[in-house]
Amino acid sequence: MLTEVKVWFQNRRIKWRKQSLEQQQQEEGARLEGRGTNQEDDSGPGITTLVRALGHPSNDASQDPPL
DSSP: OHHHHHHHHHHHHHHHHHHHHHHHHHHHHHHHHHSSOOOOBTTBOOHHHHHHHHTOGGGOGGGSOOO
């Protein structure tokens, strides 16, 4: 009987770890899906478009070091 209880808890832990890992992967995938895209959607211009329009110094060629 004790062995059956141990096996039950082991199976329960494995199931929990598997579900936890799958959930983390889904969350990470959702996070990465929204990151790194500069495409504009129906909500308005993207941040890249706004930065370019404002002339952010990081986009200014005069700030580049001489070659």
